[in-house]
Amino acid sequence: MHSEADDIKKHVRTYWMIGGALYVFTVITVAVNQIHLALPFAVTLALIVASMKGYMVASVFMHLNHEKKWIYGSLLLTVAFFIVLMSIPLFTVMDSIGTDIVQEVPAGSAHPGAGAPAH
Amino acid sequence: MLNYLGLPIAASEHAGEIDHMISLVHWLMLLMFVGWGLFFIYVLFRFRKGANPRADYVGAKGKLSKGTEIAIVVAEVVLLVGYAIPAWARRVQQFPAESEATVVRVIAEQFAWNIHYPGADGRFGRTDINRVSSENPIGLDRTDPDAKDDLTTINQLTLPVDRPVLVHLSSKDVIHSFGLFEMRVKQDAVPGLDMPVWFIPNRIGDYEIACSQLCGLGHYRMRGFINVKSEADYRAFLAEEAKFLTQ
Amino acid sequence: MDNVATLGTAAHEHAHDHAHEELGFWRKYVFSQDHKVIGIQYAFTSLLFLLFGFGLMMVMRYQLAYPGSPIPLIGNWLGSANAPGGIMLPEFYNQLGAMHGTIMVFLGVVPLAVGGFGNFVMPLQIGAPDMAFPKLNMMSYWVYFVGGVVMLVSFFMTGGAAQSGWTSYPPLAVISPGQTMWLIGMIFLITSSLLGSVNFIVTIVQLRARGLTWMRLPFFVWAQFVTSFLLLLAFPPLEAAGVMQLMDRVAGTSFFMPSGLVVSNQVATSLTGVATGAVGSGGGNPLLWQHLFWFLAHPEVYVLILPAMGIVSEVIANNTRKPLWGYRALVYSVGFLGFMSFIVWAHHMFMTGMGTTMSAFFQTTTMIISIPSVVILTALLLSLWGASIRFTTPMLFALAFLPMFGIGGLTGLPLGLAPSDIHLHDTYYVIGHFHYVVAPGTIFALFAGIYYWFPKATGRQMNELLGRIHFWGSFVCINLVFAPMLIQGLGGMNRRLYDGGMQYALNADLLKWNVVIGMAAWTLGLFQLPFIINFIMSIKWGKPVDNNPWEATTLEWSAPSPPGHGNFLTEPVVYRGPYEYSVPGAAQDFTPQFEPERA
Amino acid sequence: MNIPYTVEVRPDTGLANGKLGIWLFLASEVMLFGALFSSYIILRTGSIHWPQGELNVWLGMVNTFILIGSSVTMVMAWASLKLNDWGKHRLYLILTFALAGIFLVNKYIEYADHITRGEYPSHSTFVAMYFTLTGLHGLHILGGMVVMAYFIGPGKKMYQTNREQFVNRIEYTGLYWHFVDLVWIFLFPVLYLL
């Protein structure tokens, strides 16, 4: 038991450090965002940073760095299906024989895609 | 060999290959069902309690099941690689050139099929959803020079025989499905998309267009007609229709 | 073997020292946390829904058999908005269709197979005193109940119930009346399933009795285990999609609504948000819904079949008096089936404009997924070899399941190959295909389960003669209902037609079958009467039985019938595999899992 | 009747029931938000014009800070329990609750701003996505707050009667709370920055 308390004490330091790191990363993303990068690059960067933050939260705060095999197993399965889920956009547009019909813009709205003002 | 399935008559060039495939699959299914079924009935009879009061702990031995399972896998692979995938590729990849084909637009709406022919110039006129009205269901802009000679009909799709047909399929409102049973053609009409559909009608006659996707309360009566005519009759039809334009 | 000694120190405090903590009527029978009571609640509710869903279908079949004639008996009660003069309107037909599908799948079969059988049998089979989270279990039932009530109430709202099919494809679903209630109901039902599946998985992983290793689990438990994962991971995307469709309807968003729609010659910047007057922006994607829907709905069809296979396996093992053939192969097959079921969904969407790559992928996965089904069916068939078959009522239903599922599964093959699906998609062939799997397949398996576990739940046995009448009548009629549908489909008759396809010249020769199907369906209804009578009467007057009337081997039969609170009188310990029937040298032809090893 | 392994772990899995339960629940949440992200991608790539920089980045950043902060206080609330420091635990838990509240207040200000500008969900697909994603996330925050309120108030009695289970429950609450934070970590760049 004694070692557990020590362990926790050690962990507490890590928690604060991770908290700090998460703040720093947030500042970095926002700062990078202020210098407007090309979109594909910005997306990649933002997602990489977000994934790193996510990794820190999951592994340290949620103790995923040392969990039991049933939890890893369930999450592995979830990740597999999550990947399938994230491939839906690809499946929907990449291999379609249909082509978009670009409609004449109806009177009163700016873009059919988005940003049309309400009235 | 095909008729046992009661398929409708086949009126397009690729229908044969689809029917062939349907037939092959059904033979496979029949074989499996009869095979397992005979075994099943035999076993039920032979191993009923009256005939076999004490069960055998070990039960079936031998590798027969593995063998049949492998045979089924092989049959499925053959169907898939030999028939299904190439046949599908011909449907969705090898579209005829617009110059060689009869090109028409089909615009589905609740609950009718609007047909739009490009007319003599072979070019479709501009359409605009703001012009849509009950007289002009597809919103054709007659001021557009390309539109001058365009023909439109409702629920009547007339086509020449033995020439590729390329349909540009779309929908004004909800999802419909352009189902031509005798042509072995089916394609959903999804609003916002232009779907190409092609086939070669090879049999003169009158057939139906069946809406094959639930599209509202009138879905059941969303029926159109295809009239496949000889080349000469088709031209006569176009000329006849064009007369209405000048009036 | 493995952990017999080390496990279960905590399973010590069991059952019967609680006899004194008496619960009031409400806590005991209504807001109960006992898995057995909850299971029975689920079973009753879902049976009523099944009956109701079947009732809707019998009305529909009348309209299909005799389009345009007034519906007898109940025609005048349907209301002039639905059936003026007793003659059904197309709107109402579409409502009945959508609600039949929804009710049968989400309110009938799944709650019965998982909520009912899973809840009642699974904890008993693994030797657990209850589910891992009893309160959560109670909540799942009540959330399901509310979802069901919302669905039923929708019939009485202005505009009626949902009428865009159980698939609810937008844009139609977004602009049709009734859909809002459907979506709200679905959100409840999904939430209920999610809570339930968490509970199931935890229970199976954590509460297995001492000695009950994974390879000693009854196959039914395996089936429930895989099913729970399907529910857990496939349902949330539909929940997300449901929320988005709800937004499209009430907040005027356009997630699924493309730009430039024209409905009834009215340009619609938005057709959505009719209720709020809000205006949508367009730019949505109707196919996105289909992907999210089928991402759930394909795994969902295996949710319908896996528990059924589980039940059938139990009944077959018991009535053949021998072990299941190829237990391991069965287990690996359901696992594989469950896994693969997440990557075949787009075989429902071949006609939405799919290119070669994608269609090749989904055709291939669809063919692959048919293999484990073949393996399972083959294993169950081979289990009959060398058996000593007792043709009890549950066994009759379980045996009928095999060829019926066979027909249903085999007719899935031509649907799974895209070119043949061109002809068959959205015809009655599809209806025939899946009803063969769900009706004479799953429903029969569920009947088998009811006859089989009824003694455990009530301490009494159902009547065999009535059971046999029920079986043979149902078996003949149900085939007369669904086999003609395959013929109609091949002949080119579309599904979801209000007048049964009368409009089309192509269907002229197929219409006669509508009458046959109608007759068969009503007769099928009549043959359910012996069951209902049997079911209700046997609760009170059935033949009383002891713990193990079927001389079965799995753990639930060691508990009293009906089991008390906490299930077992002594801590259950497992010594062997689940189906040790006719062990050579044993005195009896069954050696239960709970029977200690003789020294 | 007692359900085994509610408090102590099952030897062969090394888990208590609740731990596995909460993780499975989170797995389903992954799929829930995953579907929305997936929809976001498809709607965005399919759109002709996607507004950028429409949202108040600073407000979003402040909210990110708040949530990350609350995650730290949450894990500290649990760690303090483990170290048998009840006082600190109370402090941190209440702090977490308060931070969650501030997050929602900020969110309210943001929403109100959109509404007054006439940016209802029907305004554009972007705004629709924004409201749906943040709305659903907000509901999760609210749910978390309800749970915390319970453990701050009536639920705290359990610490006396069944200490270990109480600690476990705080741990599970924490897991949920970190997950909600994690979702926001992805929502923030996706909605505010890109």
Ligand code: HEA
């Ligand atoms: C429980 C439900 C269930 C099950 C198990 C299945 C199983 C299968 N389904 Fe089915 N399906 C549905 C329910 C189900 N389906 C539903 C509800 C729909 C329609 C939804 C809608 O549109 O509304 C549908 C629709 C559907 C489609 C879409 C059709 C279309 O809309 O055009 C496709 C296409 O691939 C398909 C394929 C398959 C395949 C390949 C299997 C395979 O898994 C089958 C594998 C099984 C076998 C191959 C059988 C092997 C058995 C033997 C060999 C034994 C024989 C035994 C004896 C004789 C004793 N199904």
Ligand code: HEA
């Ligand atoms: C699990 C799913 C399930 C089940 C079991 C059934 C069962 C039946 N279905 Fe259904 N059906 C669907 C799911 C199901 N269906 C779906 C998803 C659709 C598509 C909807 C759409 O188009 O959107 C559909 C569509 C559908 C159609 C097509 C409608 C159309 O396209 O227009 C038809 C047509 O005949 C039909 C008929 C039947 C019949 C005759 C039964 C019979 O087999 C019914 C038999 C039922 C029983 C035998 C139940 C008996 C219950 C009891 C006796 C309970 C007793 C109670 C107590 C003891 C308390 N169904």
Ligand code: CUA
């Ligand atoms: Cu158009 Cu059905």
Ligand SMILES: [Cu+2]
């Ligand atoms: Cu499927």
